[in-house]
Amino acid sequence: MNEGNRSLVVSKAFTILFMAILIVTLFFSPRLIARLQIMSSNANAADPLFFFATVFVGAIPAAAILVSMYLLLHRISMGEVFVHKNVTYLRFMSWCFFIGGLIASASALYYAPWLPIGIAAVFMWLVIRVVMSVIEKAIALQDDADHTI
Secondary structure: OOHHHHHHHHHHHHHHHHHHHHHHHHHHHHHHHHHHHHHOHHHHOOOHHHHHHHHHHHHHHHHHHHHHHHHHHHHHHOOOOOOHHHHHHHHHHHHHHHHHHHHHHHHOOOOOOHHHHHHHHHHHHHHHHHHHHHHHHHHHHHHHHHOOO
16 A cells, blocks of 8 residues: 555544544533533533534534545545545535634634634635635646647
8 A cells, every 4th residue: 555545544534533523522512511611610601502502503514524525535545636526525625614613703702712713614714725726726737738639
């Protein structure tokens, strides 16, 4: 197995691991939120329903990102790198990061530590948009080269 394939296998394995962590986190969220409220006076001041809303609503874009990432990695492992479907996955992932960033940033209204998470998610939106643009340009160059005699 060459280094590129090994990297893809590791990336897919970690994506699956993070999917499992997301599911476990959702399952144990009542306990985790209760523990957070015991440990933090700021969290204790907020209604636990706000935390539940943030965690469960935020899990939707997080799960969508992980599924899209796995599908993207699968296509790349099949040798389909510079294809329009990969750009679609990246575009979808970027908007999921943006939505997640909005959810976390809005949640900072009741618990300030959500703000850095929201900022990081919006930053990831920007990074993925840049990567997506580079891949779109590469696809256009590849198409031009394929049509040149």
